[in-house]
Amino acid sequence: MPRCRRMGPPWWEPRFREAGFRLTMPRQVILEVLSNTEEHLSAEEIYLLIHKVYPNIGLTTVYRTLDLLVDMGLVFKFDFGDKRARYELSQGPASKKHHHHLICTKCGRIIDYTDFIDEERELLQRTEAGLSEKYNFKVTSHLIQFYGLCDECQE
Amino acid sequence: MPRCRRMGPPWWEPRFREAGFRLTMPRQVILEVLSNTEEHLSAEEIYLLIHKVYPNIGLTTVYRTLDLLVDMGLVFKFDFGDKRARYELSQGPASKKHHHHLICTKCGRIIDYTDFIDEERELLQRTEAGLSEKYNFKVTSHLIQFYGLCDECQE
DNA sequence: ATATTATTGAAAGTGATTTTCAATAATAAG
DNA sequence: CTTATTATTGAAAATCACTTTCAATAATAT
Numbered sequence: 001m002p003r004c005r006r007m008g009p010p011w012w013e014p015r016f017r018e019a020g021f022r023l024t025m026p027r028q029v030i031l032e033v034l035s036n037t038e039e040h041l042s043a044e045e046i047y048l049l050i051h052k053v054y055p056n057i058g059l060t061t062v063y064r065t066l067d068l069l070v071d072m073g074l075v076f077k078f079d080f081g082d083k084r085a086r087y088e089l090s091q092g093p094a095s096k097k098h099h100h101h102l103i104c105t106k107c108g109r110i111i112d113y114t115d116f117i118d119e120e121r122e123l124l125q126r127t128e129a130g131l132s133e134k135y136n137f138k139v140t141s142h143l144i145q146f147y148g149l150c151d152e153c154q155e
Numbered sequence: 156m157p158r159c160r161r162m163g164p165p166w167w168e169p170r171f172r173e174a175g176f177r178l179t180m181p182r183q184v185i186l187e188v189l190s191n192t193e194e195h196l197s198a199e200e201i202y203l204l205i206h207k208v209y210p211n212i213g214l215t216t217v218y219r220t221l222d223l224l225v226d227m228g229l230v231f232k233f234d235f236g237d238k239r240a241r242y243e244l245s246q247g248p249a250s251k252k253h254h255h256h257l258i259c260t261k262c263g264r265i266i267d268y269t270d271f272i273d274e275e276r277e278l279l280q281r282t283e284a285g286l287s288e289k290y291n292f293k294v295t296s297h298l299i300q301f302y303g304l305c306d307e308c309q310e
Numbered sequence: 311a312t313a314t315t316a317t318t319g320a321a322a323g324t325g326a327t328t329t330t331c332a333a334t335a336a337t338a339a340g
Numbered sequence: 341c342t343t344a345t346t347a348t349t350g351a352a353a354a355t356c357a358c359t360t361t362c363a364a365t366a367a368t369a370t
Binding site for chain 3: 341342343344345346347348349350351352353354355356357358359360361362363364365366367368369370
Binding site: 022024042043044059060063064083084085 | 326329336
C-alpha cells in the first residue's frame with residue numbers, strides 16, 4: 001500500500017519564510033531527496049541523485065544548501081568516519097524518530113536504533129543539567145555513537 | 156611541588172615489544188609530547204612542538220605514528236568538528252581518567268569532564284547489551300560528546 | 311659482517327569541501 | 341511594471357588535512 005503523502009506545503013516552508021531565506025528549486029529538491037530516503041546520504045550522493053533529473057544543479061550548490069539547512073536546524077550532519085559528511089533530515093514523516101547510530105567499523109554499515117532512547121534521554125538530561133551547573137556550559141546538542149561489528153562482519 | 160616522575164621505562168614500552176613494533180625516537184618523542192600535555196593536540200600541532208627540538212622528524216611520520224598508536228590502542232583520535240583530528244593518550248599518569256568532552260561551538264574550547272561517567276557507563280553497558288542482542292551488533296567502542304556554549308561564550 | 315625487514319622524510323598526490331566571481335533569479339522600491 | 345537591490349547559483353580554481361610513493365636509512369635477524 002503506497003504511503004499516504006500529504007499534499008499541503010512541506011513543513012520546512014514556514015521555516016524558510018521566518019528565516020527570510022528563499023525557498024528555491026535546488027533547496028526544495030534537496031529537501032525532497034532527504035525527505036524520501038532512509039539512507040545517510042553524502043553531499044555527492046545527493047548531487048548524483050538529483051543530477052539525473054536536474055542536471056543544472058551544481059555540486060557547489062548542494063554543499064552550500066546543506067550547510068544552510070544544517071544552520072537552520074532542518075538537517076543534521078554526521079561524521080561516520082568515512083571522510084565524507086552525511087546528512088539526515090532533523091524531522092520528517094512520523095516514521096523518523098529521534099535515533100542514534102551503530103557504525104560497523106568493518107563494512108561501514110550504519111544502523112539507526114531508537115531502542116533505549118528513553119533511558120538515554122533521561123540520563124542525558126541529568127548529565128546536561130549537572131554539566132551546566134558545574135561548568136556553566138549550556139548544552140545545545142549531543143552526539144552518541146556506538147562502533148563495532150555488525151551482524152555480517154562478525155567472522 | 157613538581158610532579159613525581161617515575162624513572163622506569165614508560166608504560167607503552169612493553170606494548171611495543173609485544174606488538175613487535177620498533178620503539179624508535181620519533182615514536183617515543185610523540186608519546187612523550189602526548190604524555191605531557193593537557194591539550195587535545197592535532198597532528199600538525201604535535202609536529203610543530205617537536206620540530207623545535209627534532210627538526211628532522213617529518214610531518215608524515217607524525218601522521219603515520221599517530222595512526223599506528225591509534226591502531227595499537229595507545230591513543231584516541233577525536234573529531235571535534237574543526238576539520239583536523241585531535242589526539243589523546245588512552246591511558247597515562249593517574250590524573251587522566253576516562254572522560255568525555257564538552258565542545259563549545261562558538262570558540263571551539265574543549266572541556267574534559269569525568270563527572271557522571273559512572274552513571275553513563277552503567278547506561279552504556281545496558282544499552283550495548285541490548286543493542287548487541289537486538290541487532291547482533293558487537294559494540295567495541297562508543298563516542299559521547301556534548302555541544303553547546305562555554306562559560307565565556309554565553310554573551 | 312651481511313641480509314632482511316621496518317621505518318623514515320621529502321615531494322607529489324588525493325579528495326572532500328570552499329572560495330571566487332561573474333551571471334542569474336527573486337524580491338523591493340519607485 | 342520597470343528598475344534597483346540583494347540573494348542565489350554554478351563552473352572553475354583553490355584549500356587543506358591527510359596519504360601515497362619511493363629511495364634512503366636504521367634496526368634486527370642471520
